[in-house]
Amino acid sequence: MLKTKIVSVVGFKKSGKTMVIESLTKELTKRGYAIGTVKHGSEKHAVDTPRKDTWRHMQAGSKASAILTPTESAFFITKPLSVRDAIAFLGERDFIILEGFKSLDTVARIIVLKDAEEVKSLSNGAEIAVLIPPTIDPVSIKTDAPKIRIDEVEKLADLVESKAFPFLNGFDCGSCGYRSCAEMAQAIVRGAEKASKCVYMNEENVKLIVNGKEIPIKGFVQDFIARTVLGMVSSLKGVEEPKRIELLIKNGDLLHE
Ligand code: SF4
Secondary structure (H helix, E strand, O other): OOOOEEEEEEOOOOOOHHHHHHHHHHHHHHOOOOEEEEEOOOOOOOOOOOOOHHHHHHHOOOOEEEEEOOOOEEEEEOOOOOHHHHHHHOOOOOEEEEEOOOOOOOOEEEEEOOOOOHHHHHOOOOEEEEEEOOOOOHHHOOOOOOEEEOOOHHHHHHHHHHHOEEOOOOOOOOOOOOOOHHHHHHHHHHOOOOHHHOOOOOHHHOOEEEOOEEEOOOHHHHHHHHHHHHHHHHOOOOOOOOOOOOOOEEOOOOEEO
């Protein structure tokens, strides 16, 4: 999962985000990549179709429901998921394209404009491209990111191939030398840093050994252990920017080191 590269497509309503994602997905698929997508839904509306069987199961009180057919599967759960959990759920892909998620600042971003002024509010320093409709003069757009026409999908796919990077988890631990994951994301996009410098990018960086045997941990469990231990240790007096933590628990005699 950590090798999957992520890019978010942001823009205001009716800017053409979905169309951009459709054409980018087709182009990257044509180039041989496996693609996943996640859409941000801001409105409170039913995801399931009213009066379908799964909808009726949920109305009756089921907290999770699934429908499995010979070619597709769908799951419905009555709780929000984090972007990271949703990405993990989609499994190993080459790229995952997010639609929306304007507040997410730890992934590469593509801005889709309707109006030249929008670039200010949509920019967060991690944009790899600004897409411009034919109605706007590119000269009027103030940005350091490459400006391309909204229909230049091949150029966009080239940028995604060369600039997108795996999800930075938002721990803001500072171990990479940047104060936050957002700063690190901006440095990666500028070409000043590599995502592999994030200590969580390598699954080898979080190990769980029980009775001398290494237990494979991935995704959510790895994050949970790392976040909990890091948070606890960082709050201790005398600890500054922990770079490597080793924790040994001897359960038999209740001696904890
Ligand atoms: S090491 Fe990774 S998790 Fe920590 S601040 Fe840097 S990018 Fe974020």
